[in-house]
Amino acid sequence: MGRDRYVDFLRAFSICLVVLGHWLITGLVRAPDGTITAPELLATIPWTQWLTLGFQIMPLFFLAGGHAAAGSWAGRSQSAGGWVRSRALRLLVPTAGYAALVLLAVGISTALGVDRPTLALVGWALGMQFWFLPVYLLLSAATPLLHAAHRRWGVLVPVALGAASLLLGHTQLAPLNYLLVWGTAYQLGFCWHDGQLTGHRLTAPALLTTGAAAFALLVGFGPYPVSLILVTGEAVSNTNPPSPAMLAWVVAQTGLCLLLAPPARRLLARDRIWRLVLPLGSTSMTLYLWHMVPVLALAAALYLTDLAPEPSYGSSPWWLLRLPWLLLLAALLPLLLAALTPLNRLLARLHTALRPTAPVGPAGLAALTLGLALTTVALTRWATSGFATGGTFPLSTALEFAAGLACLALAGWSRGRERSPGRECVQAGG
Template identity: 45%
Template sequence: MRRLRQLAEQTPPSRERVVDLLRALAITAVVLGHWLVIVIGYAPDGRLTGHSALQDLPWARPVTWVVQVLPLFFLVGGYANAASLTSHRERGGDAVDWLLERAARLLRPTAVLLVVLAAAAFGARLLGADPVQTRTAVWFASIPLWFLSPYLGAVLLTPLMYRLHRRFGFAVPLLLVGLVALGDLARFRHAPDMLAAGNLLFGWLAIHQLGFAWRDGRLPARRAVALPLLFGGLTAALLATVVGPYPVSMINVPGERVHNMSPPSLALLALATAQIGLVLLLRDRAERGLRRPRPWQVVVAVNAVVLTIFLWHISAVLLVVGALWSVDLLPTPPVGSAAWLLWRLPWLLALSVALALLVAVFGRVELRGSRRPSRWPRWLPRRIAALLAHRSVRPVLTVVGVALAVLGLAGNNLAPKTAPALFGVPTTALVAFLLGMTILEMVRAAPSAIRAEERPPDRAG
């Protein structure tokens, strides 16, 4: 608590505290939303199953307009990435060093999750667990990685996209929205999935670009800007879903002709526009409230482990379900029944306790963040470090490392959840991620290894 209090007190006056609040609220809403819609039941053969309550409760789908807050995360991500990149360059750093720091902050906690899941799955296989169930459990636990793949892509492209933003302004997100429209058209015409796959990047990048505009003052917190965005976005979203061909749910529901979230659709971008308008409308009031010490300390505390919370919140579900099932105390009331609704409260409490324990164990990785230096392996020659640190090699390997990590995460996401895998994660996807992570850590460690070699030895006396 003392450390958090110090961090809160050391916040510079110029910091846009609403950005941190939105990040904390967005992740909290995602966690609670997932926990509330998860339905646990039994298959005819007695095995545990899980699915979304939205399949059984059509009346709840409009509620997703409130709990679908991933656009806000990309908005604040764009703001934060623009701010940190600008600050890094003002201190004399370059885009490569910035990307290495940003990637370390995201990938180190992610690597811990993947390694723990892979080790647990491998151990379960050795003990004779069903390979399909093992893969299914790992697939569910790794659901948060669906979001991380496009976000890492946005981080990788930030130096380029911010340069385009500075030159072309709102023309960039407008072009991206046009590409999303083409992807949606391909989906409605039942074109090959690859034609719409670009929406996974174009849609989130469009929102990420608006975070740049907020940071640069091109989206000011004025009613003349906020109200048209709020009501225009809501109107467009209503027309797209009530009159148009898009589903009402802003969270994917199996069986829908088109999904709004993954990949993002024009309907989701319309909702995102309304959310941005609401943020700008409430910005000044929220900023004043965050100047008080206690609310700001809470926001700082959540943000200190926000990625850990997000990464492990489905694992908390598996732990609670496994514990209750092992002692034959797992309730499975019919979805939407009074018993199911009443079970939501103790369910949330149990999951909160499990997640708190996971954060206590794994949160320290995120708390260290990118501050922990990468160490050069002693068994590797220093001449390799010199090669990795070369100004023409370093940028290429950095891009390759991030790209491999993204491909590894996407490979796990796209693999069928019932396809057996020795480590629960497809081996090629796991290798790609770990290889990308290793490349980034070595590139990051190379300059310090060279400096250590060039430093003259200490002389006594």
């Protein structure tokens, strides 16, 4: 079976909307003493929280990711360990390239004496998108188990994950909802891939209306805010960790995605349309990792030189200036992608070189597990604290990430007798 163009489109579209949303909400203010701050738009202008209903598109990314993973897992030629390692490296190799250059820049800035508050702000901006990476990495690693459960219980698995997230929502185990809620979307992708969500014409509208109604009730009469992005000062958040309202949004977006699938697939079947979408898919990881760099470059060019007009934050003139701000960023982005071409080619060769050439034996599985643990912890720290916590170089986290990546690389070189994919799948999935 060939690649599903609609699924590829959803992943590319999700990334592009995330990029646009981050660019839109990033507003800078230069104080009289020359310091530059980035007021939080959603907290400063509360009505903008309604915009997150359109920009919070990550449920579709996890849904499409689950669909793609189901197809990859079903057609694999590797064992479970080899498949998980390969998927992890696809995510971590480009991330390592990005992190290495960011850490280099932080190290140089520290040596040059850049003031700590500015460095901390820049480090946070360059790591704000990392929250997604450890979650997706763990779900990818758990795919052998999750897919085995899917084959046995089908749609009952995402129902169980969603129910578990509701039970844990107000307990000390609530952080597990990062995996349970986004795992629900990922597991629904399995069901979609195998046709369990498309067998009845009422499934899609039922998911859409049920999810939307539940979200409206939870926001209108419950304790949950309308914002689907973290807002500083909120007593309750929909994303930190994902709340029942976010779970409802996952269900609603799944239904909408299924409803739009037939006309979207007909449109994407036209080669002229697909040729416009295809480049976005091939660069989606680069876009996701690097999209805040043009913001910093433009900020330096306009704000450090006093060239930027600075109407009152959130005023009508300020909103009018959002359009040229977005257009300038969109003009800088192709230049950045072109500059990154040599790095991306180098990283692609590195990923190819790291593909397993020997069976992943017991020692390799141990190295794989340790590598996943170390990189997950490092990515989580960068996501929560940025690349320059307190304006200092994150040496321990950098070493942790490097050690984890080394373990994943060594996992492919271990010696050992490889079990058959079917047997390993059964042992992994029960």
